[in-house]
Amino acid sequence: MKSQDTLNKTMNPVLKLLIDYAVPIMFILIVVVATPVSGFSLGFLANEIMTRLCRNSFLILSLLIPVMAGMGMNFGMVLGAMAGEIALIFITDWNIVGISGILLAMLIATPIAIVFGYFAGVVLNKATGREMVTGLMLGFFMNGVYQLLVLYGMGKLIPITNKDILLTRGYGIRNAINLDGIRQCLDNIIKLDLFGVQIPVVTLLVIAALCLFIVWFRKTKLGQDMRTVGQDMEVARTAGIDVNKTRIVSIVISTVLASYGMIIFLQNMGTLNTYNSHEQIGFFCIAALLVGGASVTKASIPNVFVGVILFHTVFVVSPRAGKELIGEAQLGEYFRVFITYGVIAFSLALYAWRRKVEQENERKKAMILHKASLQKQGKGGVSLEKIDN
Amino acid sequence: MKKKIRGIISSIGVPRLLIGLFLIALFVIAPFVDVRVDTSINDVIARFGMNAVLVLSLVPMIKSGCGLNFGLQLGVIAGLIGAVTSLELKLTGFAGFFAAIGIAIFFAIIFGWLYGLLLNRVKGDEMVVATYVGFSSVSFMSIMWLILPYKSPDMVWAYGGSGLRTTISTEGYWFHVLNDFLKIELGTHITIPTGTLLFFGLLTFIIWAFFRTKSGTAMEAVGSNPEYARSCGINVDRVRIVSVIMSTIFAAIGIIVYEQSFGFIQLYNAPLLMSFPAIAALLLGGASVTKVKIWNVVVGTLLFQGILTMTPSVINNIIKSDMSETIRIIISNGMIIYALTRRMKVRS
Numbered sequence: 001m002k003s004q005d006t007l008n009k010t011m012n013p014v015l016k017l018l019i020d021y022a023v024p025i026m027f028i029l030i031v032v033v034a035t036p037v038s039g040f041s042l043g044f045l046a047n048e049i050m051t052r053l054c055r056n057s058f059l060i061l062s063l064l065i066p067v068m069a070g071m072g073m074n075f076g077m078v079l080g081a082m083a084g085e086i087a088l089i090f091i092t093d094w095n096i097v098g099i100s101g102i103l104l105a106m107l108i109a110t111p112i113a114i115v116f117g118y119f120a121g122v123v124l125n126k127a128t129g130r131e132m133v134t135g136l137m138l139g140f141f142m143n144g145v146y147q148l149l150v151l152y153g154m155g156k157l158i159p160i161t162n163k164d165i166l167l168t169r170g171y172g173i174r175n176a177i178n179l180d181g182i183r184q185c186l187d188n189i190i191k192l193d194l195f196g197v198q199i200p201v202v203t204l205l206v207i208a209a210l211c212l213f214i215v216w217f218r219k220t221k222l223g224q225d226m227r228t229v230g231q232d233m234e235v236a237r238t239a240g241i242d243v244n245k246t247r248i249v250s251i252v253i254s255t256v257l258a259s260y261g262m263i264i265f266l267q268n269m270g271t272l273n274t275y276n277s278h279e280q281i282g283f284f285c286i287a288a289l290l291v292g293g294a295s296v297t298k299a300s301i302p303n304v305f306v307g308v309i310l311f312h313t314v315f316v317v318s319p320r321a322g323k324e325l326i327g328e329a330q331l332g333e334y335f336r337v338f339i340t341y342g343v344i345a346f347s348l349a350l351y352a353w354r355r356k357v358e359q360e361n362e363r364k365k366a367m368i369l370h371k372a373s374l375q376k377q378g379k380g381g382v383s384l385e386k387i388d389n
Numbered sequence: 390m391k392k393k394i395r396g397i398i399s400s401i402g403v404p405r406l407l408i409g410l411f412l413i414a415l416f417v418i419a420p421f422v423d424v425r426v427d428t429s430i431n432d433v434i435a436r437f438g439m440n441a442v443l444v445l446s447l448v449p450m451i452k453s454g455c456g457l458n459f460g461l462q463l464g465v466i467a468g469l470i471g472a473v474t475s476l477e478l479k480l481t482g483f484a485g486f487f488a489a490i491g492i493a494i495f496f497a498i499i500f501g502w503l504y505g506l507l508l509n510r511v512k513g514d515e516m517v518v519a520t521y522v523g524f525s526s527v528s529f530m531s532i533m534w535l536i537l538p539y540k541s542p543d544m545v546w547a548y549g550g551s552g553l554r555t556t557i558s559t560e561g562y563w564f565h566v567l568n569d570f571l572k573i574e575l576g577t578h579i580t581i582p583t584g585t586l587l588f589f590g591l592l593t594f595i596i597w598a599f600f601r602t603k604s605g606t607a608m609e610a611v612g613s614n615p616e617y618a619r620s621c622g623i624n625v626d627r628v629r630i631v632s633v634i635m636s637t638i639f640a641a642i643g644i645i646v647y648e649q650s651f652g653f654i655q656l657y658n659a660p661l662l663m664s665f666p667a668i669a670a671l672l673l674g675g676a677s678v679t680k681v682k683i684w685n686v687v688v689g690t691l692l693f694q695g696i697l698t699m700t701p702s703v704i705n706n707i708i709k710s711d712m713s714e715t716i717r718i719i720i721s722n723g724m725i726i727y728a729l730t731r732r733m734k735v736r737s
Contacts, residue, residue, distance in 0.1 A: 015410070133517040134729045137722055141664070152712060169710070214668035330552075331535055338528035345521030352511035352518060360579030 019354075023347055024293045027310040035313065036117050038320035045316065046197045052312040053305070054187065055268045059261030060304045062254050063211050066219070067299040069250035075135035076120040076251065080258025081278035082146045083113035088182075088263060088272055089173055091151065093162045097181030099189070102267060105182075109259040116142070117255030121248030128233075131225075132296075139282055150274060174276050182271035203264065210257070218219045219349030226250055230297070233374070237320045287311060287340045290347040297351075314339065342369040398687035402675055404727055408692055409718070416549040422706035427578040429698060436694040439586035440567070441652040443667045444674075445589070448596055451681040453632035455508055457671075457725075458521035461664035464640025465555060467497035469530075472654045473553065473647055476562055477541045486563040486649060493641035500526075505630030518562045523664055531657045544647030544671055557654040564652050592639065597683055608632055612679070619656075657726030660707050669693060669721035672728045696720060 018025065035045070057075070067072040087109035091101045120138055127134035154160050155171030165177050187200035218221045227245050228236040236243050262281070267271055289299055292307020315336050322332025398406060419426050443461070450458045471493025475485045504522065511518045517625050535552040539545060558564070570584025599605045610618040611628045619625050644663075648654050671681065672690020699715035 011576065123726060123730055129513070130516060132514075133520060136517070136520060137725045139727055141719065141722035144715050144722060147715040147718065148712075151715065152710070172435055214507055286558060326536075328552075330537060334528055334531040334535070338525060338532060341521055341525035345518060345525045347512050348521060349507060349518045350512065352514035356510065356512060387500060 008242055017352070019294055022350065023291055024306065024310065025341055027291050031310060031313050031317070034317045034321040035088040037322065037324050038317040038322065040317060043196045045313065046373060048195055048316045049309055049312060050199060051268070052310050052315075054200050054207070055265050056285065056288065056308050056312070057304060058210060058259060058264045059208045059281065060162055060289050060308060061207070061214065061301070062257035062261050063285060063289055064299050064301070064304070065226070065257075066254045067249050067294070068223070068295065069226040069247055070233070070297065071124060071247060071250065073135075073289070073294045074130045074251065074254050074258075075132055076117075076124070077137045077254060077284050077285065078139035078278050078282045079116040079120055079142050080255035081281045082142060083109045083255070083263040084149070084259035084262030084266070085272060085274070085278060086112055087147075087259070088179065088266060089154070089160075089165065089177065089274070091167060092177055092179060092181065092272075093160050093163065095181065098185050100243065101182045102186060102263060104265050106260055108265065110256055113259040115257040116250055117252035118248060121251035125244045125247055126249060136282075137307045142244070143279065146278075147275065164347050175274055177272040177274060179266060179272055180269050186264065186267050203268075206264065222246070222249065234262055238287065261327055283340055283344065284311075286341045290343055291378065295351050296348065311343075399680060405673060405675060405688075405692070408673060408696060412692060412695045412699065415696075415703045416524065419699070419703050419705070422458040422703060424702045424706060425578065427576065429702065432577045432698045433691070433695050434579075434586075435568075435582060435650065436698060437583045437690050438589065438645045440643075440667070440670065440694060441686065441690045442588045442592055442643035442646045443640060443663070444536050444643075444670045445592060445686045446636050446643050447631040447667060447671050447676075448681050448683070448686065449608065449639070451671075451676065451679065452600065452612050453608045453629050454615060454679065455629055456516045456519075456634060456678055458519060458636050458640075459516050459527075459664050459668070460504060460523040461636075461640050461667055462523035462660045463500050464497055464637040465644045465660040466526055466530050467500050467637060467662055468493045468641035468644035468648075469654060469656060469660070470496050471641060472559075472648055473539060473544060473557065473656075476544055476557065476559070476654075477539050479541070481562050482522050483566055486566045486645070489563070490642055490643050493645060494638050494691070497638040497641040498634055501634035502630060504637065505633035508633060509629055511624045520664075524661065525583060527658065527661045534656045539686065553656055555655065555657050556657070557656070559648055559652055559654060566649055567646065568650050585646060591731060592642065593683060593686070596639075604628075604631070636668075665725065666693070666717075666721050669724040672724045677728055693721070 025213070059081075062077055062080065063074050066072070066134070084105070087105040087107075091105045096104055120135070123138060124134055125275050144230045149158075151172045155166050158172075160166055160173070165173055167174055174190075175321070184200075187203050190201040192199040192201055204325055223238070225241045225246050226249075228239060228241060229243050233243050236246075247357060265281075266277065271276075288307040288311040290307070291311040292303035292305070294303040294307070318336045319332030322328060322330075322335055346356070401409075416426060419429060420490070423732040431673050440569040443465075446461065446464060447458050450456065468489075469492070473490035474492045478485075480488045504519075507522065508515050508519065537553070539553055543561075544553050546552055546554055549551065567584035567588050568582035571587070572583050573581040575581065600609060607618065607623045608628050608631070610621065610627060611623060611625050611632075613624050618628075619632070644660075670693035671685055671688065674685035674687070674693050676682070676685040676689070701711060704713065704716070705711055
């Protein structure tokens with residue numbers, strides 16, 4: 001059984017750890033090097049990170065459930081972001097301000113997000129095995145539909161009364177909408193000052209509530225079903241789980257959560273870039289989650305927070321560091337776009353590569369076991385060493 | 390009779406049929422809304438020449454089973470390096486054009502080889518990895534355009550003097566060298582860019598001829614059944630790398646052809662989304678994720694560019710607002726989703 005031992009022996013554990021967490025380690029290094037170079041004070045950085053933590057965490061948490069169902073990174077979360085934006089346009093038009101505005105926006109966003117999510121789920125079910133690239137294209141495609149709706153439909157087919165948010169031609173929404181009515185109204189309910197760091201308590205509580213929801217959801221019947229589907233669709237099917245339905249539900253939940261996340265994101269920003277806000281959201285959230293140490297098949301709540309902190313620290317310091325090092329702020333700007341895309345490319349490639357290696361090992365192992373059983377019966381003549389070569 | 394019609398429709402394909410009818414309708418409506426049909430035809434031909442090579446570049450990778458080349462930008466970048474270097478060397482006319490292609494091919498081979506090595510390690514997930522390789526290479530090159538030591542005053546920012554401009558004119562270098570080669574003027578409004586079309590014909594012939602050779606057949610075997618190909622003694626990984634290098638080289642040439650016709654070299658974020666329209670055109674032409682024929686390139690590019698040319702002018706004149714960009718987004722991305730969601734036929 002010598003050959004089996006060599007197969008079971010895994011890589012050097014330190015090396016394995018380094019490979020598993022290559023992306024977070026790389027980011028920690030960048031943070032360690034770039035932060036002192038940028039010359040930002042610790043207080044400023046802490047404030048920036050706190051703001052971004054509150055702004056982005058909800059959106060990134062919305063990605064966790066599809067990962068559980070084995071559908072990878074939900075690039076289709078952009079659809080949820082669009083639903084949130086549409087709802088915000090409506091409440092701005094009706095001039096409903098404050099917390100009631102935010103709650104109403106969530107209420108309006110929910111059915112839109114359910115419809116979008118259902119559509120995305122159906123499409124992704126038809127593209128089993130290439131969910132991620134299809135989800136990405138869905139985001140681009142729905143961007144066109146969103147434009148059709150907001151740029152041509154609103155003010156014409158969909159009544160919009162507030163002339164301030166319409167283009168001068170009388171229909172279509174302006175490029176930027178001021179969300180003065182709801183600007184930071186969630187953040188400002190209770191704001192603690194801790195050593196000069198502003199802490200929006202209610203926003204953090206909302207994020208904590210979502211974390212609890214996710215923890216609880218994993219334990220429900222539906223959550224268990226999703227994990228089974230994620231591990232092996234065939235097994236799930238034989239166990240009597242409606243695989244397609246479960247997958248659609250996971251995408252619908254993710255889309256609805258993303259729409260809430262977008263509303264929280266935008267109340268913090270205070271302005272809605274009608275045609276650009278959602279475009280980059282998917283990329284940034286997925287990159288941040290991957291930086292936190294998540295992979296296509298495994299993503300946990302700690303990954304989200306580690307990711308937000310690391311990714312956004314690099315985001316804040318890189319333009320300044322670029323300017324200090326090379327004298328070109330634009331360079332840092334390009335650098336952060338590069339790392340966003342680069343991180344996703346690197347993580348996805350690393351994951352696919354590892355899966356391929358694992359599959360190969362599985363196959364070798366199965367072959368050896370098969371031959372060994374033949375040998376036991378006295379039928380196989382091939383020695384184990386030979387196969388191993 | 391009903392069966393026959395259904396057979397015809399399924400052989401043409403529903404989306405192609407719809408887009409084709411839409412395009413014909415646009416041409417029929419055009420004269421009634423004061424859009425000149427002859428200038429429209431001229432535009433379609435010109436745009437066909439500009440984009441066809443980029444679409445053609447996708448063929449080798451589909452044939453070898455690497456899927457749609459969402460990392461087309463890598464080839465485009467090789468082409469851009471060739472183009473700006475030939476301008477830096479102050480080469481004009483055909484000399485400049487072919488120098489650009491030569492330099493571009495050199496870089497495309499290096500990029501393609503590395504890209505191929507990567508894609509071999511991520512079999513099954515090529516497309517999503519390729520997309521992000523494309524995106525990240527574009528943003529990486531944005532940094533490089535700023536710091537590479539190009540000096541030509543035609544290309545660097547006029548003030549400050551460091552870093553290349555976002556758009557660089559090819560006027561005075563090799564603007565329209567192919568378009569004006571043996572060009573034919575039909576009436577006052579139609580100019581046929583003979584040189585560009587001939588060049589596209591030449592490249593198409595090269596691809597066609599390649600797939601008649603032994604290596605070409607091997608590539609097709611790898612694409613249709615890798616296990617079988619391996620048992621025939623074909624080195625699957627090597628063939629795939631060759632196909633990726635070929636696609637990258639053709640994309641590099643494609644962007645240079647595009648620039649000589651368009652008149653501008655666009656750097657920085659311009660190539661970011663270039664893979665999508667090319668892929669959409671090919672799919673519109675009848676290709677799928679795993680199957681492609683040369684005529685798909687021609688039909689697809691004509692249909693896609695036809696729509697792009699006709700919708701702004703005709704639709705604008707009908708509803709008095711510019712919806713062309715939105716329609717382009719919906720059609721091109723919708724086409725890609727349609728192709729991705731079709732079940733793969735069981736391979737023989």
